[in-house]
Amino acid sequence: MSADTSDLTKVDSAISGMATSPPKEGTKRRTTSSAPGVMNLNDLEKEGTKIAVAVETQKTGWKLNTSPSTVEDTAILKKHLTEPPVKKIDLHFPLGLEVTARNLKGVTIKDALDAIHKQFKKKADDEMEEPYLKGFEWDPEESWTRLKVHCQKEGMPASKKSKKNKDKEEAA
Incomplete structure (x- = not known):
């Protein structure tokens, strides 16, 4: 024993x-x-602190069913989605779909695009009426703790394409 x-x-x-x-x-x-300065949206609402959405989100020309790395200016992906930075935020689409972007060090534009891409990556182009991201809007009267996602039918013209078109026009 x-x-x-x-x-x-x-x-x-x-x-x-x-x-x-x-x-x-x-x-x-x-x-x-949790990084210093990164806030909780509910705390911001209690304090009445306004949120500013990064303007870079309005000129991405990004297609929802493609990888966020296809954004023309990939440097914007590292920027915080909101100012002040938040740990998580809900992204609300007009037809009711809602996705949540999270990052304890502050939600970045990439985090938001990743959350959206996860929902749309299996959708075919013809299944989406407005497949391009137009931008985000914060409307405190509707909801303090989420952003509205705006989409559009056409993407932004890529700078490479517009240069080629100018060259063609000059040659003609």
Whole structure:
């Protein structure tokens, strides 16, 4: 029986060691997960703090069923979607669809486009009436905690295409 007892103490020490490890890891994560200055939308509403949407979202020319990396100016993807930055925000489409963009360090334009893309990536072009992102709108009278998503039928003309068209016109 002495062999059984020694096995049990080994098991007990292993279990007790495991029980103390995860909380340490969890507390570490909590302190670093939320970046300073990143707000909760509900707190902003209580304080009456207005939200500004990044203007860069209005000139993406991005098609909802394509990867966000297809945006012409990929540098905008790193910018915060709102000012002040928020941890999560709901994106509401006119027909009722709602997606949520989350990022504990502040929701970026890429986070918003990723959340939208997840909903539309399997849709064919002819299934979507307005397949291009026009921009986001914050309307505190309708809802303080979400943005309206505006779409359009045509994408923005890409700068490369417009240069080619000018060259063709000059040649003609």
